[in-house]
Amino acid sequence: MTRTCGRVAVVTGGARRLGRHLCEALSGRGYRVVIVYRSSDADATALVTDLESRGASARTIRADIGIHDDVQRVFDDVAANEGQVDLLLNNVGNYNPQDVTKLDPEVWDATLAANLSGAYYCCYHALRMMPNGGQIISIGMAGLEGIRANRRGADYYVSKTGLLSITRSLAAGYADRQIRVNMVSPGQLENSIDLPPPDEIGLEVPLGRAGTMRDISQAVEYLLDAPYVTGVNIDVSGGYRL
Secondary structure (H helix, E strand, O other), rough: OOOOOOOOEEEEOOOOOOHHHHHHHHHHOOOOEEEOOOOHHHHHHHHHHHHHHHHOEEEEEEEEOHHHHHHHHHHHHHHHHOOOOEEEOOOOOOOOEHHHHHHHHHHHHHHHHHHHHHHHHHHHHHOOOOOOOOOEEEEOEEEEOOOOOOOOOOOHHHHHHHHHHHHHHHHHHHHHHHOEEEEEEEEEEEEOOOOOOOOOOOOOOOOOEOOOHHHHHHHHHHHHOOOOOOOOOOOOOOOOOO
């Protein structure tokens, strides 16, 4: 396998919302960004055009990471074109909150396939082509450190709790290669689908405001520059779910 370009970041769910912002931040740090997306063709194309207009290098691959064959195809493509993965950023977070008393098994299966199994598939294939000193960063959710009842979105909570467990296991397993594996966990973001109104958010978030995309990318960039940090989960939540 031959390296064909500079540092390579693979970002899942990278076409829209937080994923787009993280792609922009990584591109600004000199990464060639491979944007993996499932259905947002127009957004993915527009992002590549925007990044290239700034002199950056980026491309897209369409795939459903909840399907192992799709994930293998993605990383075979990256192996052939970029040669290796320096950073994997697991950003996919399917969230369709239903009360747990009405949670449909099909929704459960789809959430765990994308958020948990899909993230592991990506880790598995990325690690096979990651140099010593590479990194994996996954996006979780605030409050994972304390198990509690979560009636709405229980499937999401379970998937992200499992992802934290995988994060710590991989951090320990690949430490001898100086590969660092960490997690960044947002709380209520400014574009969250269940964000309280401004006059009520202080009831849930002690710092009194929703998180911004920049709040999350700052934590990701901290981890990129912290060579002695591995196996951690950083809540970026303004105190949400303390």
